[in-house]
Amino acid sequence: MGLDTLGWMYMLxxxxxxxxxxxxxxxxxxxxxxxxxxxxxxxxxxxxxxxxLASDRFVMxxxxxxxxxxxxxxxxxxxxxxxxxxxxxxxxxxxHGIAGSLGLAAGPFLAAWFATTVGWRYAYxxxxxxxxxxxxxxxxxxxxxxxxxxxxxxxxxAQTRLKPLFVYYVVAALIGxxxxxxxxxxxxxxxxxxxxxxxxxxxxxxxxxxxxxVLIAGMPGQFIGGKWGDRYxxxxxxxxxxxxxxxxxxxxxxxxxxxxxxxxxxxxxVHFMYQPIGNAMIAxxxxxxxxxxxxxxxxxxxxxxxxxxSGIGGIIxxxxxxxxxxxxxxxLMAAAVAVALYLRKIV
Numbered sequence: 647m648g649l650d651t652l653g654w655m656y657m658l659x660x661x662x663x664x665x666x667x668x669x670x671x672x673x674x675x676x677x678x679x680x681x682x683x684x685x686x687x688x689x690x691x692x693x694x695x696x697x698x699l700a701s702d703r704f705v706m707x708x709x710x711x712x713x714x715x716x717x718x719x720x721x722x723x724x725x726x727x728x729x730x731x732x733x734x735x736x737x738x739x740x741x742h743g744i745a746g747s748l749g750l751a752a753g754p755f756l757a758a759w760f761a762t763t764v765g766w767r768y769a770y771x772x773x774x775x776x777x778x779x780x781x782x783x784x785x786x787x788x789x790x791x792x793x794x795x796x797x798x799x800x801x802x803x804a805q806t807r808l809k810p811l812f813v814y815y816v817v818a819a820l821i822g823x824x825x826x827x828x829x830x831x832x833x834x835x836x837x838x839x840x841x842x843x844x845x846x847x848x849x850x851x852x853x854x855x856x857x858x859x860v861l862i863a864g865m866p867g868q869f870i871g872g873k874w875g876d877r878y879x880x881x882x883x884x885x886x887x888x889x890x891x892x893x894x895x896x897x898x899x900x901x902x903x904x905x906x907x908x909x910x911x912x913x914x915x916v917h918f919m920y921q922p923i924g925n926a927m928i929a930x931x932x933x934x935x936x937x938x939x940x941x942x943x944x945x946x947x948x949x950x951x952x953x954x955x956s957g958i959g960g961i962i963x964x965x966x967x968x969x970x971x972x973x974x975x976x977x978l979m980a981a982a983v984a985v986a987l988y989l990r991k992i993v
Contacts, residue, residue: 647703653830653960655703657953659710660826664950666718671942674722675935680788682723687781689716694774698767718949722942727788729929729937736880739922740872744865747918751861754833758854811931811940813989814924817884818944820982821920822952827975828895830956832910833857835898835968840907856907863914871919875926881990883923888986890916891979898972 674682693716696709725739732738760769837853874883894916897909925941932940955978959971 648960648964650957650960650964651703653956653963655707655710656830657957658707659714660953660956661714661950662711663714663718664822664946664948664953666715667722667942667945667949668939669942670719671722671939673719674726674938674942678790679723679727679938680784680790682719683784683788684781686716686719686723687777687784689719691774691777691781692716694770694777697770698774718945721945722938725925725941726938729925730934734876735929736875736922736926737872739925740868740870740875743868743872743918743921746921747861747864747868751858751864753858754854754861755851755858756854758833758851762850806933806936806940807931810989810993811928813985813992814927814931815944815947816985817888817982817989818924819947819951820978820985821888821924822948823955824891824895824952824975824978824982825917825948825955826952827955827959827971827978828898828913829857829861831959831963831968831971832860834963835972836907836910838968856910859907860910860914863911864918867915867918868922870915872922874919875923880923880927880930881986881993884920884927885983885986885990887916887920887923888979888982892976892983895972895976895979899969899976 670682690713693709693712696712697706700706700709724742728738728742729735756772757766757769760766760772833853833856835853836856837850840852840856871883871887891913894909894913898906901909924944928940928944929937955975959974962970962974
């Protein structure tokens with residue numbers, strides 16, 4: 647299979663990861679975040695078993711789609727729990743993002759290691775075990791809560807502010823396309839261009855290891871974004887973060903290998919600064935009762951619409967080369983800057 651086929655396989659899984667967030671946001675109002683987390687973890691474990699037992703690409707794609715749909719429940723449930731129980735919302739989202747970045751960073755390296763040593767099915771088997779463990783931890787450690795508000799949560803508007811929320815969603819969709827685009831093709835890019843820096847590593851492991859370094863750099867980004875989001879104007883930060891993306895992404899198209907790795911590390915910091923700030927902005931624009939739906943729609947745009955970047959990126963990579971995918975994402979972030987500037991005017 648070529649990158650175009652693999653890109654579309656991933657796109658289907660990622661699209662359902664975003665699409666499922668819409669009904670998940672609606673169900674959060676009725677079932678509560680804790681129950682939804684348990685449904686996510688059990689469903690993800692079952693989908694992992696489907697992938698492990700897959701005998702062809704079609705069954706594997708079906709399992710990946712089921713996994714994406716199950717995982718789509720997480721963000722509307724988990725982020726709503728944080729927004730209602732923690733007053734310093736940006737900082738809380740930052741700590742949450744640091745943990746997420748740790749898992750995200752470990753993924754490419756572990757996947758590469760499993761694929762080159764014992765087999766790719768073991769990677770999914772490990773995920774099944776982890777999800778079962780998390781389901782038990784969720785049932786024991788997260789206490790049930792009733793109602794739509796919590797005395798410890800951040801202040802919320804009485805009515806959802808639709809216009810700024812809609813404009814923010816446009817920015818979220820553009821950043822989601824960018825994120826999926828560069829994260830999907832970064833391992834391939836590094837495996838093709840950094841072999842001279844990691845001579846002792848297999849090409850696949852080189853791509854996974856370098857991508858892991860970039861995603862680990864997202865951890866301080868989450869921390870900085872969480873602190874700055876509570877201290878400075880969030881719209882101005884959104885403009886700045888979006889603008890800095892552009893030259894960092896262009897470096898992948900035009901820069902030499904060594905500098906591209908440095909640019910990637912800086913990109914990891916900058917890109918993940920956005921997440922706690924953006925999640926806190928949704929909390930400011932939505933009423934407490936509509937918070938779950940607000941997060942659900944945001945993650946549909948970020949991951950559902952954003953998933954198309956993997957399919958489009960595969961076509962670009964096959965026809966024009968993998969570095970051209972990063973040129974495509976740089977144009978997307980330039981558009982995000984323009985929309986963020988408009989958001990600043992209306993807030």
